Amino acid sequence: MYPGFLRPVIRRIPSGAKQALRAGLLRVRDSWRAWNRGAEPAAEQLGQPCRYCLQADGQHLVLGEVGVTHHGPFERDAYQLLQCARCEVVYLEPVPSTQDLITLYQNSEQFSDPHYSDPEQAARILDFYSERLQRLDLTPAAGAHCLEVGAGLAWVSKAVKRHRPDAQTWAQDVSSECVQSCPWVDHYQVGALENLAPMPAMQLISLTHVIEHVPDPNLMLAQLMPLLQPGGKIYITAPYRPALWKTADGIGPWRDYSYLHVPAHISYLSESWFRQTAARVGLDLIHWEQNHDAHQALEAVLQKPAR
């Protein structure tokens, strides 16, 4: 995104400052485009139960309507984007239907896109997860087990094997598309989490860009918790929100947000939601960052108490 003559300079900037710089540039771009599009209708208030913090009389802001961004056919072509005032989660309303989720994940090829198959891009993704495993002290011990949920091409399992070839890598996905492409996975299971064959206790469970696709992430964390060994950790990455977005900015910046995938991305979770939900299912939120990819993606680590 920078002109060639600036690249040597950009390379010398520390990573945190670089992400902040990119975020600032995106925010300027979003403001400019929103100004050019003209005024959006003002966000309305809506009282209804929150699917995320489970508050019965949750106050929401209806940010606006967002159209479907994937090829269908889907049962509906637009959703409301809501934000809960209490837990701050931004989410699609209504929940996409079961049939639409099947259309998205079981009847389509997701990983033939150049984003996944380009070798340079693949190397960058692998380097990123290798670095994060080390930085966050997540690499399983020798002989320990790790599970990648919604694994697809199982990048985290590959990064684990790079650091610890004798770790046992397990992967789960509802689609069989990538099973033959991941020799670094020792045990690849296809099916819903609740239908998997019994597994040993996990030292690490990873969900990278998965939780935003799940209709009920509260239930998913409750299902994953018993699969962890005491002291085991869950590593999560997901879209967060447009760069430096605040509620008062309204729907405008979402229209240019590259992670706004409708209806695939059902939720854009918050630190508040992670903290509350972790406590409810018996985990601790031990790491939170919202500055990845120019402050557009989040990273969280949850840990099961040691005893």
Ligand SMILES: [Zn+2]
């Ligand atoms: Zn809520």
